[in-house]
Amino acid sequence: MPLIKRLPRLLLLFNLSVSLRLCPVFPAPALFLLLLLHWLVMGATSPSGLELTMAVPGLSSSSGSEGAGCNNNNNGGGGGNMRDLDINQPASGGEEEFPMGSVEEDEEERGVGGPHRPKKLRLSKEQSRLLEESFRLNHTLTPKQKEALAIKLKLRPRQVEVWFQNRRARTKLKQTEMECEYLKRCFGSLTEENRRLQREVEELRAMRVAPPTVLSPHTRQPLPASALTMCPRCERITAATGPPAARPPSSAAGPSPFHPRRPSAAF
DNA sequence: CTTGTCAATTAGATTA
DNA sequence: TAATCTAATTGACAAG
Numbered sequence: 001m002p003l004i005k006r007l008p009r010l011l012l013l014f015n016l017s018v019s020l021r022l023c024p025v026f027p028a029p030a031l032f033l034l035l036l037l038h039w040l041v042m043g044a045t046s047p048s049g050l051e052l053t054m055a056v057p058g059l060s061s062s063s064g065s066e067g068a069g070c071n072n073n074n075n076g077g078g079g080g081n082m083r084d085l086d087i088n089q090p091a092s093g094g095e096e097e098f099p100m101g102s103v104e105e106d107e108e109e110r111g112v113g114g115p116h117r118p119k120k121l122r123l124s125k126e127q128s129r130l131l132e133e134s135f136r137l138n139h140t141l142t143p144k145q146k147e148a149l150a151i152k153l154k155l156r157p158r159q160v161e162v163w164f165q166n167r168r169a170r171t172k173l174k175q176t177e178m179e180c181e182y183l184k185r186c187f188g189s190l191t192e193e194n195r196r197l198q199r200e201v202e203e204l205r206a207m208r209v210a211p212p213t214v215l216s217p218h219t220r221q222p223l224p225a226s227a228l229t230m231c232p233r234c235e236r237i238t239a240a241t242g243p244p245a246a247r248p249p250s251s252a253a254g255p256s257p258f259h260p261r262r263p264s265a266a267f
Numbered sequence: 268c269t270t271g272t273c274a275a276t277t278a279g280a281t282t283a
Numbered sequence: 284t285a286a287t288c289t290a291a292t293t294g295a296c297a298a299g
Contacts, residue, residue: 120278120279121290122281122290123289140272163290166291168273169274
């Protein structure tokens with residue numbers, strides 16, 4: 001029974017990390033936080049967010065009229081009509097020869113012991129290659145394409161359909177894994193940045209406890225801490241309204257509120 | 268209602 | 284032999 005149906009991508013990713021063994025070293029809550037983080041950083045405009053997605057060429061929805069009969073072929077009992085042929089045998093001939101005959105019905109697999117799966121079909125290299133090729137062109141097939149491909153590959157349309165279905169799922173999973181990796185890296189660098197900023201805050205707090213003594217240029221008396229401010233350019237403590245307490249290392253910079261050419265020009 | 272897609276899951280085959 | 288891969292099934296859902 002599916003636990004989640006049509007959940008937002010957020011929850012889907014959260015679930016994936018658990019159920020699909022996506023990030024074994026990454027606790028699910030952390031992934032959840034990461035995702036939120038990601039949305040904050042990248043903006044919540046695109047649900048999939050990252051542009052490291054593999055380009056998904058035209059998701060042409062199948063709006064076909066026929067193809068209804070194909071799923072009757074192997075439903076019920078799980079396609080007991082699968083031929084028991086060794087399809088892994090190298091095709092003994094040209095490109096078009098696939099050593100399997102799953103198109104025809106074969107009921108000998110239906111054993112006496114109730115419903116049991118037949119031998120699992122393994123696609124030949126050539127079949128896989130052709131399927132991959134057409135997947136590259138289109139991630140979904142119209143019923144006509146499906147039929148044609150099935151004939152070409154000597155498979156049932158349903159098998160082609162299933163292959164595409166599973167292939168789409170694999171693509172999506174891979175993409176999710178890439179997103180996960182990206183978020184992990186994001187998390188790492190943001191954690192580092194956070195650490196650095198925390199240190200800076202601590203340093204600034206320490207400075208507030210014991211503020212530097214800045215003498216007034218006019219009275220030569222120590223200024224109160226409230227009258228001091230920090231120059232964002234040279235990061236030195238200065239008197240808020242007066243001229244700088246110390247000269248910046250570089251004099252090439254233009255005028256600024258903290259380093260006015262004339263004290264009267266400030267603010 | 269029919270049809271197609273998706274998510275979740277199962278289970279046979281293969282690999283390490 | 285456990286882990287992994289992948290063909291196949293099932294049930295829910297949406298569109299027409």
